Amino acid sequence: MTKSNFSRRGVLKTGAIAGAGLALPTYLRADSHAGFTNAPGDSEVVLGFNVPQTGPYADEGADELRAYELAVEHLNGGGDGGMLSTFSSQVLDGTGILGREVKYVTGDTQTKSDAARASARSMIEKDGAIMITGGSSSGVAVAVQALCQEAGVIFMAGLTHSNDTTGKDKRANGFRHFFNSYMTGAALAPVLAANYGNDRKAYHLTADYNWGYTTEEAIRSSTEAIGWETVNAVKTPLTQTDFSSYIAPVLNSGADVLVLNHYGGNMVNSLTNAVQFGLREAQANGQNFEIVVPLYSRLMARGAGANVKGIFGSTNWHWSLQDEGSKAFVQSFGTKYGFPPSQAAHTTYVQTLLYADAVTRAGSFNPCAVAEALEDYEFDGLGNGKTLYRGDDHQCFKDVLVVKGKENPENEFDLLEIVEVTPADQVTYDPNHPQFQGGALGTCNPGA
Amino acid sequence: MDQFILQILNGLDKGSAYALIALGLTLIFGTLGVVNFAHGALFMLGSFCAVTLSKLLSLSHKVVDETRTDFLGNPLQVDVPYVHDWFGVATGDAIIDWAVPLSLLFATPVMIGIGFIMERGLIKHFYKRPHADQILVTFGLAIVIQEVVKYYYGANPIPTPAPSAFKGSFDFGVLIGFDVNAIIYPYWRLVYFFFSLVIIGAVFAFLRFTTFGMVVRAGMADRETVGLLGIDIDKRFTIMFGIAAAVAGLAGVMYVPINPPNYHMGMDFLVLSFVVVVVGGMGSLPGAVAAGFLLGILESFASTAWAVSNLPGINQVIIYLVAIIILLTRPRGLMGRKGVMEE
Numbered sequence: 001m002t003k004s005n006f007s008r009r010g011v012l013k014t015g016a017i018a019g020a021g022l023a024l025p026t027y028l029r030a031d032s033h034a035g036f037t038n039a040p041g042d043s044e045v046v047l048g049f050n051v052p053q054t055g056p057y058a059d060e061g062a063d064e065l066r067a068y069e070l071a072v073e074h075l076n077g078g079g080d081g082g083m084l085s086t087f088s089s090q091v092l093d094g095t096g097i098l099g100r101e102v103k104y105v106t107g108d109t110q111t112k113s114d115a116a117r118a119s120a121r122s123m124i125e126k127d128g129a130i131m132i133t134g135g136s137s138s139g140v141a142v143a144v145q146a147l148c149q150e151a152g153v154i155f156m157a158g159l160t161h162s163n164d165t166t167g168k169d170k171r172a173n174g175f176r177h178f179f180n181s182y183m184t185g186a187a188l189a190p191v192l193a194a195n196y197g198n199d200r201k202a203y204h205l206t207a208d209y210n211w212g213y214t215t216e217e218a219i220r221s222s223t224e225a226i227g228w229e230t231v232n233a234v235k236t237p238l239t240q241t242d243f244s245s246y247i248a249p250v251l252n253s254g255a256d257v258l259v260l261n262h263y264g265g266n267m268v269n270s271l272t273n274a275v276q277f278g279l280r281e282a283q284a285n286g287q288n289f290e291i292v293v294p295l296y297s298r299l300m301a302r303g304a305g306a307n308v309k310g311i312f313g314s315t316n317w318h319w320s321l322q323d324e325g326s327k328a329f330v331q332s333f334g335t336k337y338g339f340p341p342s343q344a345a346h347t348t349y350v351q352t353l354l355y356a357d358a359v360t361r362a363g364s365f366n367p368c369a370v371a372e373a374l375e376d377y378e379f380d381g382l383g384n385g386k387t388l389y390r391g392d393d394h395q396c397f398k399d400v401l402v403v404k405g406k407e408n409p410e411n412e413f414d415l416l417e418i419v420e421v422t423p424a425d426q427v428t429y430d431p432n433h434p435q436f437q438g439g440a441l442g443t444c445n446p447g448a
Numbered sequence: 449m450d451q452f453i454l455q456i457l458n459g460l461d462k463g464s465a466y467a468l469i470a471l472g473l474t475l476i477f478g479t480l481g482v483v484n485f486a487h488g489a490l491f492m493l494g495s496f497c498a499v500t501l502s503k504l505l506s507l508s509h510k511v512v513d514e515t516r517t518d519f520l521g522n523p524l525q526v527d528v529p530y531v532h533d534w535f536g537v538a539t540g541d542a543i544i545d546w547a548v549p550l551s552l553l554f555a556t557p558v559m560i561g562i563g564f565i566m567e568r569g570l571i572k573h574f575y576k577r578p579h580a581d582q583i584l585v586t587f588g589l590a591i592v593i594q595e596v597v598k599y600y601y602g603a604n605p606i607p608t609p610a611p612s613a614f615k616g617s618f619d620f621g622v623l624i625g626f627d628v629n630a631i632i633y634p635y636w637r638l639v640y641f642f643f644s645l646v647i648i649g650a651v652f653a654f655l656r657f658t659t660f661g662m663v664v665r666a667g668m669a670d671r672e673t674v675g676l677l678g679i680d681i682d683k684r685f686t687i688m689f690g691i692a693a694a695v696a697g698l699a700g701v702m703y704v705p706i707n708p709p710n711y712h713m714g715m716d717f718l719v720l721s722f723v724v725v726v727v728g729g730m731g732s733l734p735g736a737v738a739a740g741f742l743l744g745i746l747e748s749f750a751s752t753a754w755a756v757s758n759l760p761g762i763n764q765v766i767i768y769l770v771a772i773i774i775l776l777t778r779p780r781g782l783m784g785r786k787g788v789m790e791e
Binding site: 249281411 | 457459607716751756757763
């Protein structure tokens with residue numbers, strides 16, 4: 001008996017594959033004239049700003065969008081020019097990028113990986129975006145970065161703090177200016193030792209997702225290195241709103257420090273609950289009980305109100321910095337919008353400028369040329385002091401700010417005070433550090 | 449033992465919120481036969497009544513302070529609340545401090561009004577439609593309400609603290625002979641628990657001891673016969689909808705100091721409250737209250753470090769696990785009437 005392979009299902013399958021091939025997006029077909037995806041014409045170039053416009057991080061996304069609009073304005077020669085005048089590279093002159101006027105399209109990531117990929121894909125395929133940037137979540141950043149690698153466009157990450165973005169999930173087309181969990185641990189530990197001593201017992205509450213794990217790992221290893229003991233580490237669901245049942249047992253656990261590896265709404269609620277349960281006034285092991293919030297976001301710290309007072313954490317940038325770059329940025333952002341920019345706004349503004357600068361220095365929009373211009377590029381004047389875009393993993397290395405909730409804020413934006421500016425050397429690690437192992441950068445993909 | 453008492457206490461405040469929301473859901477289901485997926489949104493709207501009143505009380509005018517500067521280096525414009533001008537600084541601050549309890553007075557008429565509008569304007573058109581339609585329309589309404597709130601108040605949580613008299617926590621363990629720090633419980637959560645008992649007691653007393661309540665109960669038991677007696681039962685049920693909305697709203701007002709409210713908080717409670725109603729028994733008021741507290745406490749126990757390390761994920765599924773067991777073994781719920789949800 002012979003068995004025919006020519007079945008109904010087989011026909012359907014072949015048909016589907018053929019159909020998919022015909023409908024293949026333009027960027028995957030090798031018929032482009034310039035040799036890379038979405039090569040711009042002579043008059044304008046389109047950037048894709050992919051930020052959370054709905055969902056829990058919508059306010060942070062809105063601030064990122066404000067910064068992008070400001071960056072576009074400055075690149076096109078509008079406004080006061082912001083950081084263009086303080087940037088160590090002086091190739092940007094307010095005439096757009098390589099003489100082309102900068103236009104932009106926006107997408108809504110909804111802080112969901114699939115939605116973020118869909119909006120990025122639409123901006124690349126329909127709107128011809130040559131670069132995608134933005135985001136307020138590591139899950140989204142990793143997903144969109146992988147998409148951009150396949151599509152052959154550059155991805156300039158927004159707010160993403162997980163080690164994995166430039167660790168095991170790094171990509172040749174992706175670049176991160178924001179700092180990461182490891183750097184937070186390395187910067188925070190010495191300050192914690194100086195303020196709270198070396199004989200401490202820590203209890204971690206960790207958000208149950210990628211960023212939470214890498215942050216817990218980073219803080220654990222850096223605090224254990226200064227002599228602290230980790231008593232317990234409990235994962236909390238991302239959707240948790242009331243943390244009382246996680247916090248109530250902490251005081252009686254033998255711990256004298258609570259580390260909240262939480263971000264956004266989780267951080268606001270867990271910190272509020274911890275303060276309600278009297279942890280700030282409590283004594284344990286003969287010492288004052290302390291709380292640590294590794295990653296601060298001023299926008300979200302506002303939700304926790306007075307509860308942040310005196311609590312240590314880290315941040316990528318803060319508007320009260322007094323270097324020329326930060327002052328110029330705060331001035332132009334504050335004048336335009338009436339309030340100071342957040343760290344999310346800062347990193348996205350800087351990323352846009354860095355991209356434009358790299359294109360100009362490379363003299364080409366080809367992603368591989370841009371990547372080459374960014375790799376191992378050293379710059380200054382963008383608010384974090386001397387910074388290196390390391391070629392090995394596409395991570396920026398710069399000073400990290402250790403901050404503390406301010407005791408007597410002078411206005412509603414004055415929530416954090418800078419305790420220490422940790423020099424870049426102290427937070428620099430080997431590209432093969434255990435916390436970053438597992439992935440390969442691969443090679444740059446120009447698409448087309 | 450101390451951990452045991454601690455988790456019971458913890459479960460009580462969460463249980464209070466579940467019980468109050470489930471009570472309203474059950475009232476609506478029992479009277480109007482509508483499954484109201486917008487009930488969580490009513491809880492959230494109650495919270496935002498507190499936020500709104502606290503903002504209103506803090507309304508201020510700008511006074512330029514030449515001695516200080518803002519973030520751009522311009523002279524600082526200091527906000528001076530109007531209540532300071534009207535009542536003096538001390539009284540003004542006290543009024544702002546007590547914004548959350550004062551919001552109860554503000555939220556009650558507002559929430560009853562919203563309940564009325566919701567019932568008369570939308571839900572009454574769906575009485576004769578299948579449950580699926582009712583669920584879809586009320587769920588859609590919940591999303592609309594959420595987005596409206598987000599438009600005006602943003603997506604971030606808004607801190608709205610309890611009066612300073614209730615800040616901090618007290619050492620419950622010392623009272624009953626345990627070590628210091630063994631059982632710590634925040635004052636406001638205790639307030640919330642007693643507040644929920646008062647509201648639940650008031651609703652039960654209203655239904656039990658007033659003529660109005662008697663008619664409503666009769667209507668819940670046999671709507672047609674009550675109608676035949678010449679009583680306009682629909683009007684009373686509309687009022688009950690308003691009361692149910694107010695119960696959810698007041699639960700929301702008082703919840704604000706426990707967790708800063710955001711536009712999404714209603715959804716977080718809604719699904720759990722439905723499970724509470726199903727476990728307690730559709731249409732059974734005592735069932736809703738008992739199941740609310742029971743599931744709150746169970747959830748609290750499932751979130752202990754011990755439970756999570758031995759049964760990973762148990763904290764997230766415990767309530768649904770209970771719901772599955774109840775639906776399999778006793779579909780009418782713990783205290784449900786025979787025949788409801790049963791073939």
